[in-house]
Amino acid sequence: MAALDVQPPVAVAVSGGADSMALLLLCRDWLRRSSDSGWADGLLALTVDHGLRRNSAAEAQRVAGWCADLGIAHRILQWADDKPTSSIQAAARQKRYALLEAACAERGIGDLLLAHQREDQAETLLLNLMRGSGVHGLAAMQPLSKRGKLRFVRPLLDVPKSDLYATLRAAGQDWIEDPSNHDSHYARVRMRTLYRHLRDEGMPPERLTATAAHMQRAREAIDHYTDELLSKAAIVGDAGVAWLDPARLSAAPEEVGLR
Structure with missing residues (x-):
């Protein structure tokens, strides 16, 4: 957490699945070590x-019960709107983040911890590869990203799921198995089957996530030179109208100019 400059108070998105329950326990232990007796106020x-x-x-009530046993404050956020009939996963993800963002803003929380782990990162890279993504897509999920004033923090991107199961078993903590994680109707579930085959061919998740890390560094370099180009190519007229110098844009490397 220290490497990601996480400062309490923090929120953890907890579905009740193994990944998020393990993250919750790890976050609690981190706060216990780094805070005084009032650690619970920061979570x-x-x-x-x-x-x-x-x-x-x-299931949400079950998570509430676990949090009560752990001495952790907990809130249930409900999606009360009408549900779409198509692209339900994308709509659910968008609504979920909107609800989480609003809840954090209400409590003055600046960091929201998300439990995406190494296998999730590998799946994201493969999904984006199949879509023909460039460097930004192949960088997959970032350890730190922002939505408005809220930082999304993903501290587990290099952690295998097996370690998270081990954390829960060592703590005697139960978790919920989401049946949709085994529903091949969803692309991400099918991707898990694909990368199991890739692993058998010598491409385990850690190699895929290493590729994502390489792409993240490339993305940072491109973003740096894009910002540099923008500062040089932007021209502001007397009326406050700004435009970009086409000569500078055309002279830049295509990957930078396209940004």
Whole structure:
């Protein structure tokens, strides 16, 4: 957490699955080590009940019970709007982040911790590769990103899921298995089958995430030179109207100029 400059108070998005429950325990332990007896004041668990599955409300209450046992403040956020009939996962993700962002703003929380782990990062890279993504897409998820004033922090991108299961078992902490994680109707689930085959061919998740890390460094370099080009190519007229010098843009490397 220190490497990512995380400062309490923080929120953790907790679905009740193994990844997010492990992150919650790790965050609690980190706060215990780095804070005084008031560590609990710096941690809030947030669970979004999308209302898409019959058991979702009961599962959210189950997470609330676990958090109570752990001495961690917890809130359930409900998606009460009408649900779309198509692209439901994308809509749910968008609504989930909007609810989480609003809850953090209400409490004055600047960092939201998300439990994406190494296998998630590998899946994201493969999905973006299949879409024909460039450097930014192949960089996959960033350890730190921003949405408005809120920072999304993903401290587990290099951590294998097996380690998170081990963390839960060592703590005697239960978790919820989401049946949709095994539904091949969803592209991300099918991608897990694909990368299992890739692993058998000598391309394990850690190599895919290493590629994502290489692409992240390339992305940072491109962003740096894009900002530099923008500062040189931007021309502001007397009326305050700005435009870009086409000669400078055309002289720049294509990857930079296209930004």
